[in-house]
Amino acid sequence: MPKKRGYHHGNLRQALVEAALELIEAKGPTGFTLSEAAKQAGVTPAAVYRHFEGREDLIAEAAHQGYEIFADVIDYAYQSGQPSALAAFEATGRAYLAFARKYPGHYIAMFESGISVNRNPELAKVARHAWDVLERAAEDLSQHIPAEKRPPASMFSAHIWAMSHGVVELFARNSPGKQSAFAAEDLLETGIGVYLRGLGLIAPDD
Structure with missing residues (x-):
């Protein structure tokens, strides 16, 4: 009841x-x-109806609050992962997993409800803030590469976000039929390492 x-x-x-x-x-x-x-x-x-026009409006507010928490979690992970740019970048990935586990309702409202981040200006702004943290971490990680040879931070941060999301969906939220012998954190960390080495952003032995 x-x-x-x-x-x-x-x-x-x-x-x-x-x-x-x-x-x-x-x-x-x-x-x-x-x-x-x-x-x-x-x-x-x-x-x-004194506060929300309908169910989607209510879910959008849940997503908005989720993005606020998410941005704080990602930003804290980025800051606490210093001074190594690689450690800070990897910390943001682990923070994504931690957020999905600790705030499943918010996570679903944000990423599985079909609510667009552009539904209203406030939601778009807070979602962009979360994205900016990851992009800033990507910028830091690529500073040692000459500008003309540097992959766009927006591109490889998007790939890492997609990888993080895939690990969450397949292995961290107990999706039926999806099993792995490895912890979600290990899958993500090794995946990030392989990807970043392939781009030349980190040395083979890092």
């Missing part, structure tokens, strides 16, 4: 987001209704 969470100090909007996150995690982004979110939050369905 859904728990009555209620809300305090008029924070109904956040209570609905938290209810939606639980439902997203349990049923997927299309597996619940606004009425269910309202019931989970302990309010009437009509109260939802």
